[in-house]
Amino acid sequence: MRIAKFFAVATTVALIFTVTGTADAWSQQQLTLGSVVGAATGGNSEPSVFAFNAETAGILTVVVRGQGDADLVIDVTDSLGQQLPAGHSDQDLNGDSGAEQVVVTIPMAGDYKVEISAWGEGGPFDIAAGWVSFPALGRDPDPDGSPADATELVPGTPIEDQIDGSSGDLWDWYKFTATEAVVITVLTEAAEGDLVIELYKDGEFGDYENRSDQDLGGVTGNESMTVQAQAGTTYYFKIAPAFENGEAIAYKIRVGTM
Numbered sequence: 001m002r003i004a005k006f007f008a009v010a011t012t013v014a015l016i017f018t019v020t021g022t023a024d025a026w027s028q029q030q031l032t033l034g035s036v037v038g039a040a041t042g043g044n045s046e047p048s049v050f051a052f053n054a055e056t057a058g059i060l061t062v063v064v065r066g067q068g069d070a071d072l073v074i075d076v077t078d079s080l081g082q083q084l085p086a087g088h089s090d091q092d093l094n095g096d097s098g099a100e101q102v103v104v105t106i107p108m109a110g111d112y113k114v115e116i117s118a119w120g121e122g123g124p125f126d127i128a129a130g131w132v133s134f135p136a137l138g139r140d141p142d143p144d145g146s147p148a149d150a151t152e153l154v155p156g157t158p159i160e161d162q163i164d165g166s167s168g169d170l171w172d173w174y175k176f177t178a179t180e181a182v183v184i185t186v187l188t189e190a191a192e193g194d195l196v197i198e199l200y201k202d203g204e205f206g207d208y209e210n211r212s213d214q215d216l217g218g219v220t221g222n223e224s225m226t227v228q229a230q231a232g233t234t235y236y237f238k239i240a241p242a243f244e245n246g247e248a249i250a251y252k253i254r255v256g257t258m
Contacts, residue, residue, distance in 0.1 A: 031114055033129050039116070040124045041070065047117035050127070054106045057138030061130040062114055064089075066098020070123035072116060074100045079111040080147060081206030085170060085244055098125060107139050107168065139168040147205050147236050150175040153186065158254040163193075163239065165246035174237045174253065178229035182257045186237050190221020193249030194242035197225045202234045213242060221251055 029039070031050035041048040054060075066072050076087030086104050093099040106112065116125060144151050144161075150173035151159065163169055176184055188195050194215075198208035216222040220242070227235055241249060 028113065031129055033131050036126050036128045038067075038124065038126055041072070041116050041118050041122035043122040044073075044117045044119060046122065047075075047115040048122075048125075050114040050116075050129075051111065052114070052129075053111050054109050054131075056133045056135045057108055058106050058131060058133045058135075059137070060104045060106050060112075061102070062104075063101040063128050064098070064116055064125050066096070066123060066125045068098070068123035070121060070125070071097040071119040072100050072125060073118065074102050075115045075117070076102060076104045077113045077115065077206065078146075079113070081113070081204075082146070083206075084112075085165075098123075105137055107137065108141065109138075142169050144172045144174075145170060147173050147175070147200065149173065150236055152176070153237070153253070153255040155255055155257050158252050160250070160252050161239075162248060162250045163195075163241055164248040165241065165244065166248065170244075171238055171240035174239065175234055176229070176237070176255055177234040178231055180231045182229050183226060184229050184235070185224060185226045185256045185258075186253065187256070188221060188223045188239060188251050188253050190219075190249055190251035192221065193247055193251070194220035195223055195249060195251060196240055196242050197223045198238040198240065199225055199227060200236040200238065202236065205236070208238070221249065 028049040028051040031052040039048045062074055064072055064074055074089040076084050084104050087102060089100040089102045091100060116127065143149060153174050153176045161172055163172060186197060188197060197212040199210040200208055210225065212223045212225045214223055216224060229235060239253060241247060
């Protein structure tokens with residue numbers, strides 16, 4: 001089915017999905033709803049980025065078709081660059097490396113981004129987006145689901161918490177600010193469930209610096225991350241399930257220094 005035909009009905013709902021001026025801050029173009037738009041990406045390190053603002057929770061559909069040989073990828077993220085669940089497509093539909101599409105639940109009002117990148121060299125593509133406002137899909141913000149709300153880790157003070165994807169608690173964020181040069185180690189313990197630890201730089205939350213999925217001692221919830229911390233630097237740690245299956249995972253996290 002052609003993209004234009006597929007999204008013809010989206011024009012009827014375009015007015016309830018308002019794009020704001022955040023595109024300038026992100027050096028992006030605005031996401032157009034209900035029509036096909038031509039664009040180009042420079043590659044994985046030079047994505048084409050589209051900004052949009054959701055006034056309610058809802059469903060966002062994005063379809064991309066390459067106009068050359070570029071191997072395209074779609075990522076839908078929040079304003080900080082965190083990828084949304086089901087917000088990644090690198091499927092190569094029907095064997096076409098430029099054919100990608102996603103259907104993403106937008107959980108709350110706010111600013112979001114659609115990034116189109118490519119493995120290797122980029123190239124031109126067509127993009128179309130459709131939006132359905134569905135407030136009943138909304139959920140309250142997770143109190144520790146964003147780097148801006150990260151819990152401070154204190155040596156000698158373990159924290160007990162839980163991830164529960166079914167309730168919208170998709171992951172938890174923690175941070176540690178080094179007052180001096182020191183080696184820090186972050187540990188998780190979980191009797192059930194499979195966890196990972198991801199390390200992020202302050203202000204760069206789209207791609208992790210390091211990731212632990214070691215399953216220490218054969219226990220899938222036991223992970224460890226060691227960092228050579230520099231004085232005055234804040235390090236961010238994301239505790240997430242290894243698989244997006246909505247499983248509730250209770251765990252304990254602690255940090256040690258030496």
